[in-house]
Amino acid sequence: MNGESQPFYSESPQFTSFKDALARRILAEPGVHGQADAQAEADALDDFAAYLAQEAWPSLPNALCEATYETRDAVPDVDDLPLENIPTAFADTLMSCGLVQDQESATTFLRKALREYVADACAPPPVWSKTRTNECEICEREVPLTYHHLIPREVHDKVRKKKWHPESMLNSVAWLCRPCHSAVHHVASNEVLAKEYYTVDLLLAREDIQKWRKYAAKQRFGVRRG
Secondary structure (H helix, E strand, O other), X not given: OOOOOOOHHHHOHXXXXXXXXXXXXXXXXXXXXXXXXHHHHXXXXXXXXXXXXXHHHHHOOHHHHOOOOOXXXXXXXXXXXXXXXXXXXXXXXXXXXXXXXXXXXXXXHHHHHHHHHHHXXXXXXXXXXXXXXXXXXXXXXXOOEXXXXXXXXXXXXXXXXXXXXXXXXXXXXXXXEHHHHHHHHHHOOHHHHHHHOOOHHHHHOOXXXXXXXXXXXXXXXXXXXX
């Protein structure tokens, strides 16, 4: 299963949520744990769940594959879904691994995973004020933190007009120390931050932020210099 090119949808958050739901269902079955090496077992589970997900995903309705909190009303009821068109390889693989007994139980396995997937994909966004961390999300120091609006408030109207992000994303924040907060606003305008760097991971992908991160991580808080 390794070494093959991955389909374009494999990086979508919905596909990832589906794969994770399958992995949880696999772990819930008896007799799954068989390798002494924990990392090897984790890698095998990742490969297996990814294979099953890739087999089933293309056969699922678009409204299900594009499920989000904003589109939750359009997501079909999993219990009403006809799953007869799921590739036989999905059920055959589960049966050969001893996870299910027959086609019917394979369909039940998939339906349970889909219920978990929909619950995750359509979950409401977090209350951002409750996402506070103890460490700066850039330099990882335990210092006093500020909250950085990942989509700066000054450009919210433009974001809505251009439909760059769903409404639920507008108040997303990152918890940053003051020096890192200032560094973020130094590297890009509010509009560019909103359009291109609206998550911590996207910010950390910038070379200049990585260089700043390494510098800031070495600085002792509260030490006056000069």
